[in-house]
Amino acid sequence: xxxxxFRVIKEALTGHRGWGPAWRDPDPKPEYDYIIIGGGGHGLAxxxxxxxxxxxxxxxxxxxxxxxxxxxxxxxTIVRSNYLLDGNEPFxxxxxxxxxxxxxxxxxxxxxxxxxxINLMHSDAQRDAYIRRGNxxxxxxxxxxxxxxxxVLEKYPxxxxxxxxxxxxxxxxxxxxxTARHDAVAWGYARAADQRGVDIIQNCEVTGFRIEGSRIRxxxxxxxxxxxxKVGACVAGSSSKVMAYAGMxxxxxxxxxxxxxxxxxxxxxxxxxxxxxxxxxxxxxDKGGLVFGGNIDGYNSYAxxxxxxxxxxxxxxxxxxxxxxxxxRLLRSWGGIMDMSxxxxxxxxxxxxxxxxFNGGWCYGGFKATPASGFVYAHLxxxxxxxxxxxxxxxxxxxxxxxxxxxxxxxxxNLH
Amino acid sequence: MIINHPLLGPRDSSxxxxxxxxxxxxxxxxxxxxxxxxxxxxxxxxxxxxxxxxELWYHEQGDRSWLVVTRNTVTxxxxxxxxxxxxxxxxxxxx
Numbered sequence: 057x058x059x060x061x062f063r064v065i066k067e068a069l070t071g072h073r074g075w076g077p078a079w080r081d082p083d084p085k086p087e088y089d090y091i092i093i094g095g096g097g098h099g100l101a102x103x104x105x106x107x108x109x110x111x112x113x114x115x116x117x118x119x120x121x122x123x124x125x126x127x128x129x130x131x132x133t134i135v136r137s138n139y140l141l142d143g144n145e146p147f148x149x150x151x152x153x154x155x156x157x158x159x160x161x162x163x164x165x166x167x168x169x170x171x172x173x174i175n176l177m178h179s180d181a182q183r184d185a186y187i188r189r190g191n192x193x194x195x196x197x198x199x200x201x202x203x204x205x206x207x208v209l210e211k212y213p214x215x216x217x218x219x220x221x222x223x224x225x226x227x228x229x230x231x232x233x234x235t236a237r238h239d240a241v242a243w244g245y246a247r248a249a250d251q252r253g254v255d256i257i258q259n260c261e262v263t264g265f266r267i268e269g270s271r272i273r274x275x276x277x278x279x280x281x282x283x284x285x286k287v288g289a290c291v292a293g294s295s296s297k298v299m300a301y302a303g304m305x306x307x308x309x310x311x312x313x314x315x316x317x318x319x320x321x322x323x324x325x326x327x328x329x330x331x332x333x334x335x336x337x338x339x340x341x342d343k344g345g346l347v348f349g350g351n352i353d354g355y356n357s358y359a360x361x362x363x364x365x366x367x368x369x370x371x372x373x374x375x376x377x378x379x380x381x382x383x384x385r386l387l388r389s390w391g392g393i394m395d396m397s398x399x400x401x402x403x404x405x406x407x408x409x410x411x412x413x414f415n416g417g418w419c420y421g422g423f424k425a426t427p428a429s430g431f432v433y434a435h436l437x438x439x440x441x442x443x444x445x446x447x448x449x450x451x452x453x454x455x456x457x458x459x460x461x462x463x464x465x466x467x468x469x470n471l472h
Numbered sequence: 473m474i475i476n477h478p479l480l481g482p483r484d485s486s487x488x489x490x491x492x493x494x495x496x497x498x499x500x501x502x503x504x505x506x507x508x509x510x511x512x513x514x515x516x517x518x519x520x521x522x523x524x525x526x527e528l529w530y531h532e533q534g535d536r537s538w539l540v541v542t543r544n545t546v547t548x549x550x551x552x553x554x555x556x557x558x559x560x561x562x563x564x565x566x567x
Contacts, residue, residue, distance in 0.1 A: 294522075296518070296519075296520035296521075296522075297522055305517045305518070305519065306517070306518070306520070307516040307517055307518070308518065308520060309492065309518050309520050310520055310522070310545070354490050355485075355490045355527070355543075356492070356493075356520065356525055356527065356545045357545050357548065358522040358545045358546045359545070359546055359547060359548055363473055363485070363548070365484075365485070365486040398515075398516045454512060454515075454516040454517075455512050467515050467516055468491075468492075469492070469518075470490060470492075
């Protein structure tokens with residue numbers, strides 16, 4: 057079924073009895089050409105682009121719980137491509153371009169809203185760094201604009217720009233950045249992949265790989281053995297756990313990142329805004345809640361919840377930036393598990409086992425990468441060569457010294 | 473999280489700085505034939521278990537001692553806290 061305005065009117069007049077399920081619920085077949093492990097945004101996008109762009113068939117997505125139950129349903133929905141390094145920026149810009157056409161491509165309302173992101177700056181050094189980053193973005197075909205304090209105040213008149221410690225001097229604006237409805241992204245990809253024949257198999261946990269010699273034969277799951285010619289793991293958060301079934305140790309630690317939402321407010325925040333003197337990012341959802349987050353808690357964790365010291369830290373940053381927020385009530389907080397890689401950059405690569413591929417290490421920046429991650433991973437799975445924009449995301453870069461350390465923190469995952 | 477410091481008693485985890493896997497105590501031998509491989513592994517590869525994890529915490533806002541904390545990464549429950557010095561000495565290190 058194709059969704060359209062006409063369809064909405066027709067269904068409204070006929071009691072909404074014509075809407076069917078958005079995707080099937082098939083039983084697993086004994087064998088597939090491609091198995092994608094992980095029915096999150098990246099896994100579903102990979103399956104979709106495999107079918108659509110690379111004309112592959114016999115594809116299954118295996119999901120432990122229900123699709124979208126992991127990080128794609130837990131993030132702060134920000135979409136942007138404001139990176140500095142050559143290994144990163146072309147990839148994220150490719151992703152943003154895919155976001156711009158995503159809803160038409162999927163025939164699904166992902167509530168993509170290019171409301172702009174501003175990174176606030178608070179010192180001369182930070183202004184220099186932002187100018188450099190903005191130029192790197194423009195060189196890679198993205199958009200960037202340096203704002204002075206007056207221009208920032210025009211958009212956000214309530215900002216505390218005169219703080220003695222961290223005055224706001226201006227900001228780096230990427231106008232094409234914005235937010236998208238996270239769940240709808242998962243659902244849109246699921247529906248579009250399903251329409252192209254992809255089997256989305258939920259409640260099917262992978263419990264091991266069947267490997268003969270150095271070649272993958274299939275996966276063991278809670279619903280029995282399923283054969284496959286190629287298997288792509290796409291389980292950021294649990295990457296170490298799943299890849300350990302293939303005897304791999306990864307340059308990754310799992311950490312918990314918390315996010316928060318306030319009660320619904322009238323429109324106050326027209327775009328996405330980030331604090332430059334700490335780590336804080338905030339936007340307002342279409343429902344009115346302010347959605348925001350900060351740093352990861354900083355210790356290894358597989359619990360999808362965090363602790364109070366980081367809650368306090370994030371709230372302090374929120375109030376430092378927007379004193380007016382003091383009267384907004386916090387509605388909910390939650391946590392998600394991040395693959396924190398050793399250089400803060402993802403990994404999309406083959407493994408030492410023929411036919412087994414790995415996609416992970418997204419740190420806390422996976423959501424914005426969803427379309428491109430799926431696209432380039434599909435490229436890798438279908439052609440066995442990396443996509444042009446993802447040649448740097450190699451698993452062996454820690455051996456060869458080609459790390460992509462956007463923040464310059466070194467091999468300390470909780471600092472990225 | 474409350475870390476039960478062996479010398480100071482229960483302390484809030486926010487007084488500490490987290491480093492990571494306690495395996496980092498065992499620096500490879502730089503004179504070994506495969507020292508490069510060992511150091512790449514030491515610097516970048518992690519076990520990252522879901523379950524019990526032995527990890528290094530530094531009491532920066534306290535007595536500046538290094539601790540080896542055994543903690544469950546699924547529940548955050550801490551079951552054992554040792555001085556890193558004692559762990560290293562038990563492992564055969566002189567200091």
